[in-house]
Amino acid sequence: MMNSVKTYTLFTHEDVYLFKEGRHYKLYGKFGVHSVEKDGKQGVYFSVWAPNAKKVSVIGNFNNWNHKDHILFPRWDESGIWEGFIEGLTWGTLYKYAIETMGGDILEKSDPYALSWEQNIQAASLVSTTWYEWSDQAWMEDRWKRNNLDAPISVYELHLGSWLRNEDFPDRFLNYRDIAKSLVPYIKEMGFTHVELMPVMEYPYEPSWGYQITGFYAATSRFGSPQDLMFLIDDLHKNNIGVILDWVPSHFPGDANGLYRFDGSHLYEHEDPKRGFHPDWKSHIFNYGKNEVKSFLISNAMFWLDRYHVDGLRVDAVTSMLHLDYSRNEGEWEPNIYGENVNLEAKTFLQEFNTAVYKEFGDNIITIAEESSDFPMLTKPVHDGGVGFGMKWMMGWMHDTLDYFKEDFENRKYHHHKLTFASMYMYNENYIMPLSHDEVVHGKASLIYKMKGDEWQKFANLRTLYVYMFTHPGAKLLFMGDEFGQTSEWNFTRSLDWNLLQYPVHKGLQELVKKLNHIYTTEPAFYENQFNKHGFEWVEADDLENSVYVYLRKGKRRDDVFMVILNLAPKVLDYKVGIHTGTHWDVVFNSDDGQYSGSGVVPEIVEEKYEEWRNYQKTMTLKLPPLAGIVLRKKKDKKYKLHRIKHRR
Structure with a gap:
C-alpha cells in the first residue's frame, strides 16, 4: 500500500544540532504531535527519536492499528528522528508508534512526548494540546517575591x-x-x-x-x-x-x-x-x-x-x-x-x-x-x-x-542532642x-x-x-x-x-498549624534569615535534665527578635532564662492553650532579676506549661527607635 504519510518537519538544522549536543531544552515544541497545515489541508505532524529502528509507523484507531499504512520518514541527517504528516487527524485520536527493530520485532510504543495517555493497560497516546487561557498574570508577574x-x-x-x-x-x-x-x-x-x-x-x-x-x-x-x-x-x-x-x-x-x-x-x-x-x-x-x-x-x-x-x-x-x-x-x-x-x-x-x-x-x-x-x-x-x-x-x-x-x-x-545537632550544619x-x-x-x-x-x-x-x-x-x-x-x-x-x-x-x-503558619509567614524574624547564621541564637541548648530548649529567632531589624522555649517534659516548670540587660518580653503564643486542646496552663513571666546567668546579666523566670512550646516577642526598644528616626532626619 502506498505510504499515506507526507513529508513535513518542524526541525531546523540548529534544532538537530542542539538535540545531539544535549543542549536543546524546548524539545516539546518539536517532538511529539502538533496540529499543522500542509498544502491547505489540516492534519497532524508526528516525530519520534528511534535511531536504531529499521522502520517506524504510526498506528491508531484511525487505521485499525495497522503498522503497514502510515510509515514515517527518517531524516537524512542521521539524527535518528522519524517524522511525517498525516492529513485529517483531529484532537482525541488514539495512536502509538510501531517500531520495527533491526532484529525484525515490532514494538508498539506510546509517544514519549505525548501530552495525554489512555487509562488502560495498553495506554495509547492521544493527539492532544496544552492550549489554555490563563488568568494568573498577577501571580506570574510577582511570584519571584514568594518563591525566592x-x-x-x-x-x-x-x-x-x-x-x-x-x-x-x-x-x-x-x-x-x-x-x-x-x-x-x-x-x-x-x-x-x-x-x-x-x-x-x-x-x-x-x-x-x-x-x-x-x-x-x-x-x-x-x-x-x-x-x-x-x-x-x-x-x-x-x-x-x-x-x-x-x-x-x-x-x-x-x-x-x-x-x-x-x-x-x-x-x-x-x-x-x-x-x-x-x-x-x-x-x-x-x-x-x-x-x-x-x-x-x-x-x-x-x-x-x-x-x-x-x-x-x-x-x-x-x-x-x-x-x-x-x-x-x-x-x-x-x-x-x-x-x-x-x-x-x-x-x-x-x-x-x-x-x-x-x-x-x-x-x-x-x-x-x-x-x-x-x-x-x-x-x-x-x-x-x-x-x-x-x-x-x-x-x-x-x-x-x-x-x-x-x-x-x-x-x-x-537523646537531648538530637534536637540541637541540626544547628551544627543547618547553614551548610x-x-x-x-x-x-x-x-x-x-x-x-x-x-x-x-x-x-x-x-x-x-x-x-x-x-x-x-x-x-x-x-x-x-x-x-x-x-x-x-x-x-x-x-x-x-x-x-x-x-x-x-x-x-x-x-x-x-x-x-x-x-x-494554622496559627503557626500565620506566625511564620507574617513575622520576618522567622524567614528573613532562615538560610544564614544571623537568624538564630541558642540561649539554652544543654539543659538535658529538664528537657528544655531555648533559642532566639532574629530578623534583619535589630529589634525584631523572638524567643522560643520548648518544654519537652510532661510537667509544669518554673524556669529561669538568661536575657540581655534592657530587654523585655511578651508571651505571644502557647501550644498548651485551650484553643489547641492543650491543658490551658498559662505561661507567665514570674520574675525578672538583675543577676548573672550563663553569660547574661539579667534573668526572667517563667512558668512553662507541660509538653509545650511558647513564643515570646522582644518588646521594641523605644530609645533605639527614636534614635533611628532622629538619624533619618
Whole structure:
C-alpha cells in the first residue's frame, strides 16, 4: 500500500544540532504531535527519536492499528528522528508508534512526548494540546517575591488521588477541577504558601503513587485533561498559592509501551545493568551521559515550568542518582574514573538542569533536591562547584527529630542532642524541613502515633514538634493529614479521615498549624534569615535534665527578635532564662492553650532579676506549661527607635 504519510518537519538544522549536543531544552515544541497545515489541508505532524529502528509507523484507531499504512520518514541527517504528516487527524485520536527493530520485532510504543495517555493497560497516546487561557498574570508577574529564599515557604504536600475522594463513589477519583473547589480554599485558610503535588505525570501502576512514570510530558488522565490540571494550578495561583511538582528524572518502569528498549536498543536507559537497573524499584535508570537523553529530561523540566506555570520542581531520589553504589553491595557497582562512588554523569546532568531552568526562569522558580546523604554543595551555585539546587530536604533533621519524640520522657535527657545537632550544619545548605509522605507509610505509623505517651501527651508532643519545626531556620513541608493528626497510616486508595475534625484534639491541632503558619509567614524574624547564621541564637541548648530548649529567632531589624522555649517534659516548670540587660518580653503564643486542646496552663513571666546567668546579666523566670512550646516577642526598644528616626532626619 502506498505510504499515506507526507513529508513535513518542524526541525531546523540548529534544532538537530542542539538535540545531539544535549543542549536543546524546548524539545516539546518539536517532538511529539502538533496540529499543522500542509498544502491547505489540516492534519497532524508526528516525530519520534528511534535511531536504531529499521522502520517506524504510526498506528491508531484511525487505521485499525495497522503498522503497514502510515510509515514515517527518517531524516537524512542521521539524527535518528522519524517524522511525517498525516492529513485529517483531529484532537482525541488514539495512536502509538510501531517500531520495527533491526532484529525484525515490532514494538508498539506510546509517544514519549505525548501530552495525554489512555487509562488502560495498553495506554495509547492521544493527539492532544496544552492550549489554555490563563488568568494568573498577577501571580506570574510577582511570584519571584514568594518563591525566592528571602520569602516564607511553607509547603503542603499532597497526593491528589487520596486527599479527597468522591463521597458517593469513594473508589472514584475527583477531577482536577473538583479538587480545586475544596483544596484551594483549604490551603488558603490554613496559611500554607505552596502545595507540592506528588507526581501528576502519567503512570500506570497505582501503588507507585506516581513515581513510576511512563508519560513524562502527559498530565495523568486519571484526574482529567491537561486543561483540567491547568485550571487547578491557575486557581491556586489566583489565590496566591505556589505550585511545586514532584519530578522523577531518576528512573522509569519497564512497561512494554514505555521508554524501556524503545527502539530495540537501550535508548534511554544505561546499557550496563550496574548503572542502568535499579534493584530496589525494579526500574531502569536514565543514561545521563547520552546527550539526547539529557535534552529529553531538561526539556521535560522546562515543559512543566513553561506550559503549566509551575513554580518549582522537587527532584525525587537525587541520592540514588548521585551514588553509583546506591542500594548495591560490593561487586555490584563500579567506581568512577577517580575510584569514587559519585556518578559524575548524573552530577553533570543535575548541574546542567539547574543552570538551564534558573537561566530561563530566574528567581521565579525553585528546584528542590530530595537527597538523604551528605553530598556536598547541593545548593551552592554551579559556577562555584555546586550542583545548583535552590533547596535540599533536611533529612537528618527529620530523622533526629522523630527519633527524639519517640523516646520515653525519662530517657529524653540521653537523646537531648538530637534536637540541637541540626544547628551544627543547618547553614551548610538551603534546607527545607520535611515531614513527608515517606514517614507515614509501610508500617512507620502516622505522626500522631510516633509520639510518646497517652492520648493527651501524644497530641501535646506533636503540637510542640510543630512549634519546633515552624520556628526553626529553614523552609517547611508537611504532608496532608498531619495537620490534623491523621491516626491511620496514609492509604493511597482512600480519602483522608476528615471526619476526625469533629473531635476537639484533632481540630485543635489543625488550628495550631494554622496559627503557626500565620506566625511564620507574617513575622520576618522567622524567614528573613532562615538560610544564614544571623537568624538564630541558642540561649539554652544543654539543659538535658529538664528537657528544655531555648533559642532566639532574629530578623534583619535589630529589634525584631523572638524567643522560643520548648518544654519537652510532661510537667509544669518554673524556669529561669538568661536575657540581655534592657530587654523585655511578651508571651505571644502557647501550644498548651485551650484553643489547641492543650491543658490551658498559662505561661507567665514570674520574675525578672538583675543577676548573672550563663553569660547574661539579667534573668526572667517563667512558668512553662507541660509538653509545650511558647513564643515570646522582644518588646521594641523605644530609645533605639527614636534614635533611628532622629538619624533619618
